[in-house]
Amino acid sequence: MHEELLKELSVITEEEQRILGGKTEIDQQIYTEKKEMVIDSRKLLQKGKLIQVRAHTRFVHFPKHTHNYIEVIYMCQGTTTHILNGKEVVLEEGDLLFLNQNAVQEILPAGRDDIAVNFIVLPEFLDTAFSMLGDEENQLRDFLVGALCGRDGETSWMYFHVADILPIQNLVENMVWTIFYDSSNKRSCNQITMGLLFLQLLNYMDKMETGGSKYDSELTAAVLSYINEHYKSGTLSELAGQLGYDVYWLSREIRRRTGRTYKELLQEKRMQQAVYLLTNSEIPVTDIIESVGYDNTSYFYRKFREKHGMSPKEYRGHFVQNDGTDFV
Numbered sequence: 634m635h636e637e638l639l640k641e642l643s644v645i646t647e648e649e650q651r652i653l654g655g656k657t658e659i660d661q662q663i664y665t666e667k668k669e670m671v672i673d674s675r676k677l678l679q680k681g682k683l684i685q686v687r688a689h690t691r692f693v694h695f696p697k698h699t700h701n702y703i704e705v706i707y708m709c710q711g712t713t714t715h716i717l718n719g720k721e722v723v724l725e726e727g728d729l730l731f732l733n734q735n736a737v738q739e740i741l742p743a744g745r746d747d748i749a750v751n752f753i754v755l756p757e758f759l760d761t762a763f764s765m766l767g768d769e770e771n772q773l774r775d776f777l778v779g780a781l782c783g784r785d786g787e788t789s790w791m792y793f794h795v796a797d798i799l800p801i802q803n804l805v806e807n808m809v810w811t812i813f814y815d816s817s818n819k820r821s822c823n824q825i826t827m828g829l830l831f832l833q834l835l836n837y838m839d840k841m842e843t844g845g846s847k848y849d850s851e852l853t854a855a856v857l858s859y860i861n862e863h864y865k866s867g868t869l870s871e872l873a874g875q876l877g878y879d880v881y882w883l884s885r886e887i888r889r890r891t892g893r894t895y896k897e898l899l900q901e902k903r904m905q906q907a908v909y910l911l912t913n914s915e916i917p918v919t920d921i922i923e924s925v926g927y928d929n930t931s932y933f934y935r936k937f938r939e940k941h942g943m944s945p946k947e948y949r950g951h952f953v954q955n956d957g958t959d960f961v
Contacts, residue, residue: 727796
């Protein structure tokens with residue numbers, strides 16, 4: 634890793650200073666307001682962003698926890714020891730660890746020279762990577778299906794020993810650099826870079842360890858792919874016809890496998906696309922509403938305010954910076 638970036642990531646944070654001063658446990662309020670240890674993306678991500686990086690907090694034991702986001706850990710220097718669903722995994726320099734929302738993680742204390750970067754990633758950020766992987770069944774695709782649905786899948790965590798794979802190291806460092814230094818146009822760049830990272834990792838599946846529970850992800854992946862491509866006008870009936878299933882059976886299966894209805898998945902994708910256009914274009918709000926598939930403007934405004942606590946116009950004004958820097 635570039636010396637300048639590594640130096641920045643090695644700085645002792647205020648949280649770490651308190652730990653070195655005698656605090657023996659993590660400050661749970663930094664990570665969650667819930668009694669159960671589910672680390673909350675709203676605590677770690679600025680509102681409106683889809684991805685962020687932060688240096689892993691050293692010198693302290695992290696008790697068992699899960700996340701309501703996808704976490705990617707890159708070991709810049711030294712080692713960290715993780716217990717994942719009961720299995721001990723030691724990350725070494727250059728290693729990559731992916732965790733979906735349901736992986737149970739515990740982390741042993743890291744030393745001063747053990748520098749790791751945590752990517753906090755909302756599921757919708759991975760849409761591009763999912764589309765780039767294509768239709769071939771593999772564990773990377775299974776991981777993304779589980780992550781996008783928020784359900785435990787065949788692959789709840791993936792650990793890659795890829796320190797000697799230069800293209801992978803370059804892609805990861807590029808994402809860290811771009812996000813850490815708040816480069817412009819970073820959303821599109823990093824979504825494509827994440828997709829390229831997954832494509833590169835497909836060439837090194839022999840260097841992967843994994844863990845999780847089993848469930849059939851093929852149908853779920855087909856549903857997500859259809860919605861990604863046809864969110865404006867796609868229908869459950871058309872999807873059922875393409876897949877050769879009875880529409881009522883398919884509706885029940887989607888709910889059973891994802892925890893959400895087809896309509897809820899479709900509306901979520903439309904809302905994600907609307908937010909992207911609001912923060913990355915000057916297209917009028919009325920045109921955005923039509924372009925993502927809504928024919929009822931009042932319904933869109935109501936649903937948008939329910940989700941984001943403000944109108945689309947207020948959201949655009951709040952999250953689009955004057956210098957043109959886009960939010961990720």
